[in-house]
Amino acid sequence: MSAELNTVNTQTRQCGSCTACCDGWLNAEIFGQKVTAGRPCRYSTSAGCSVYADRPQYPCRDFVCGWIRSDSTLPDWMRPSECGAIVFLWFDWQGQKVINAVPVGEKIPERTLDWLKAHAQEQGRPLIFTERIIEGDKFAGSSCLGFGPPGFRKQVEQLKLAHQQAELLQMFSSLKD
Numbered sequence: 001m002s003a004e005l006n007t008v009n010t011q012t013r014q015c016g017s018c019t020a021c022c023d024g025w026l027n028a029e030i031f032g033q034k035v036t037a038g039r040p041c042r043y044s045t046s047a048g049c050s051v052y053a054d055r056p057q058y059p060c061r062d063f064v065c066g067w068i069r070s071d072s073t074l075p076d077w078m079r080p081s082e083c084g085a086i087v088f089l090w091f092d093w094q095g096q097k098v099i100n101a102v103p104v105g106e107k108i109p110e111r112t113l114d115w116l117k118a119h120a121q122e123q124g125r126p127l128i129f130t131e132r133i134i135e136g137d138k139f140a141g142s143s144c145l146g147f148g149p150p151g152f153r154k155q156v157e158q159l160k161l162a163h164q165q166a167e168l169l170q171m172f173s174s175l176k177d
Contacts, residue, residue: 020080
């Protein structure tokens with residue numbers, strides 16, 4: 001599959017009607033209110049953010065969606081509300097910016113994930129992406145998966161195991177009470 005990369009985005013993209021980052025797909029706390037999967041920001045409305053002028057610095061003003069970055073190489077169809085994933089570059093692994101993708105829903109659609117993998121490979125960057133765990137009809141957690149060099153994938157697996165162990169310890173400690 002060809003990644004069909006855009007060159008640097010020369011036009012400034014705007015969020016417009018896309019509110020994926022506010023719809024509960026990213027974990028955050030806004031003015032003491034938790035935003036999680038299945039629990040969108042209470043300030044997000046069909047007309048946009050009701051507290052936009054007064055929104056907090058973190059996470060709202062500090063968050064930069066990979067699709068609207070001025071140096072974005074994401075094609076137009078990768079707008080989160082259209083492709084089913086929020087993509088961002090927040091951290092490095094061995095000097096490389098890691099492409100991070102979070103689903104808008106349970107899983108990143110196959111077309112989007114295939115494109116992201118091809119893009120990561122072409123750019124020589126590791127990719128980490130999330131799948132949500134559903135129990136019954138509710139979101140019950142998430143699982144991170146790595147794509148890229150073997151060392152990166154191994155580190156993602158180690159972090160995943162450490163996270164699972166911490167969750168188990170928390171569950172067992174709550175059973176003692």
